[in-house]
Amino acid sequence: MITVKNAAKAYDGQFVLEGVNWHINQGEWWGIIGPNGSGKSTLLHLISGTEKLTNGDISIQGKPISNYSRKELSRIVAVLQQDGVPQIHFPVRDVIEMGRFPYQDWLGREQQGYEEKDQLLNEIMSKLELDSIADRSVDELSGGQRQRVALGKVMAQEPQVLLLDEPTTYLDIRYQLQFMELVQKWRMDNGLTIIAVLHDLNLAAQFCDKLLVLKDGKAVSSGTPAEILTRDNIHSVFKVNPAIVAHPDSGVPQLLLKRKL
Numbered sequence: 001m002i003t004v005k006n007a008a009k010a011y012d013g014q015f016v017l018e019g020v021n022w023h024i025n026q027g028e029w030w031g032i033i034g035p036n037g038s039g040k041s042t043l044l045h046l047i048s049g050t051e052k053l054t055n056g057d058i059s060i061q062g063k064p065i066s067n068y069s070r071k072e073l074s075r076i077v078a079v080l081q082q083d084g085v086p087q088i089h090f091p092v093r094d095v096i097e098m099g100r101f102p103y104q105d106w107l108g109r110e111q112q113g114y115e116e117k118d119q120l121l122n123e124i125m126s127k128l129e130l131d132s133i134a135d136r137s138v139d140e141l142s143g144g145q146r147q148r149v150a151l152g153k154v155m156a157q158e159p160q161v162l163l164l165d166e167p168t169t170y171l172d173i174r175y176q177l178q179f180m181e182l183v184q185k186w187r188m189d190n191g192l193t194i195i196a197v198l199h200d201l202n203l204a205a206q207f208c209d210k211l212l213v214l215k216d217g218k219a220v221s222s223g224t225p226a227e228i229l230t231r232d233n234i235h236s237v238f239k240v241n242p243a244i245v246a247h248p249d250s251g252v253p254q255l256l257l258k259r260k261l
């Protein structure tokens, strides 16, 4: 689905990402982990086409991203950020409908009829349990509700690849779990490919098939959570010494932070 070859990005001649090689198969859920400033968001911006590569190539479905028009690319790739929808004075349903933008002509018309579009929006509202707040304005909602609306908006975009940039940062633990489960269900239903920048390594271990580790702008390792989340790796990348335990349900590694650095 996505191939990253020798990708590099420099700002003002200073490289913040270098020599990244990465292959992502259709339907996989990858997590990008690494310390602050290691280049995680930059890599996501390069894949979404919002930033241009300084060196290297990134292809999606075999075609270099530079050969896609913006609208073409946004029919394949959707991005959801930490604060996915700003506090705007628009009803929930209208914001979700904004996700249809890549399919609309300059008059806001879609090739598929109004009925199909309405049906799609209704399905999304119901899946995300947003029906009861469909007419409420987004600026009246809690952070957790707003992030569910943001998810609805990217679902309406019907992408094949979903890029998540620290999507659970402002959510309490229940909403974090709910958000990740909704994304997982979407992936199971539609064969979605997911790349998520995650600071919460325990959530990453529970939801991602594979992890890519960035350090100082370089991809230093990749593999399953069990391969990556070892004490030695965590220490070498994050400079902490955690205790690692197996999750009682799934056996995936979970980190317990110790007080001493």
Ligand SMILES: Nc1ncnc2c1ncn2[C@@H]1O[C@H](COP(=O)(O)OP(=O)(O)OP(=O)(O)O)[C@@H](O)[C@H]1O
Residues within 6 Å of the ligand: 011, 016, 034, 035, 036, 037, 038, 039, 040, 041, 042, 043
């Ligand atoms: N537009 C920009 N102009 C100049 N430097 C930038 C720009 N965007 C990012 N950088 C620099 O690139 C480096 C990597 O930043 P990036 O946001 O990709 O890291 P990150 O791993 O996502 O960090 P965090 O975990 O703190 O969000 C940082 O040193 C940052 O200052």
